Amino acid sequence: MAEENKVILHKTYASSYAMRVELARKIKGIQFECVDEDLSNKSPELLKYNPVHKKVPLLVHNGKPVSESLIILEYIDETWKTGPLILPQDPYERARVHFWANFIDQHLIPSTRKVWSTTGEEQEKAKEEIMEKLRILEEELKTTNHENDNLGLLQILLVTLFGSYKVYEEVLGMKILVPENTPLLYSCVTSLNKLPLVKEVCPPHDKMVALLSVYRQKLLKSNTN
Ligand SMILES: N[C@@H](CCC(=O)N[C@@H](CS)C(=O)NCC(=O)O)C(=O)O
Known part of the structure; x- marks a missing residue:
């Protein structure tokens, strides 16, 4: 280099x-x-x-x-101007993508943290909170002319956050990303998961289960202290 x-x-x-x-x-x-x-x-x-x-x-x-x-x-x-663009060039489209990226980071991710650090009723409540935020995001997806295999900023955020949704199901014992609640989001994440580039970056299922099980135990322990 x-x-x-x-x-x-x-x-x-x-x-x-x-x-x-x-x-x-x-x-x-x-x-x-x-x-x-x-x-x-x-x-x-x-x-x-x-x-x-x-x-x-x-x-x-x-x-x-x-x-x-x-x-x-x-x-x-x-x-790096070579290669596909991650953000739209059009100022309005770009502003929208920034808005939803901030929504994911400032609202959705804090809710997902709660589901990892709680159990029982509290965890159910946190799950409902995420499902509600996912429905809000689903409405946005309905308005955009998105292609499921286009890796723009929002797709990058969604697949790195929810691409391992099966790992979450295994570790948390609950389903969060389901087609019954958010069909577009579900199909977007499952299509993105099939892309070779995504497969190269996402750690294997079993390794993620092991890592996230330890992460969950740590969070639960720190919550009881
Ligand atoms: N807002 C940051 C969040 C990054 C973040 O939370 N990184 C974690 C690992 S997933 C970290 O480095 N934590 C170390 C620490 O909190 O001391 C970003 O978007 O880059």
Whole structure:
């Protein structure tokens, strides 16, 4: 890789935020060097280059850091003009995509966290909250002329968040993404899951079950302390 175009991605194996960047990199065909972070012992580079949040993903392009996955995706789209566009060019369409990306990050993901950290009635309530937010997203999908196998920003967010929905079913013992509630979203995620690029980025089912089972136990334990 030429020194003037050195790209390093700090990530962890199962971070869905990092998977967003991995997918963008594949879409654009960019050569990256990857650094796998241990979040209990973060690298000096991660602490130096992302001092505010100290989180992955972190992209370092020719020594210049870019953090926060949505910002990284936009940076990639603007910097590597070759390959398909991740964000629409039209200002209005772009604004809409930003709106729904923020909805996913600020409303949907916090609700999914609740379902992972609770049990019983509380978990059922959290599940209902997610289903309601998914129905809102479904309404948006109805208004857009989307193609299921087009990997734009929203598709990247949806497949990295819900592509492992069968893992969630196994670990949580409940179904969240179902065609009866949100048929378009369900068919969008299942079609995206079949794409070779997506398959390359998503960790295998059994490994995800093992990792997310540990994650759930940790969350439940920290909730009872
Ligand atoms: N808003 C951030 C969220 C990234 C995030 O939450 N990363 C987690 C891993 S999935 C992390 O690095 N956590 C480390 C920590 O909280 O110390 C983004 O979109 O990039």
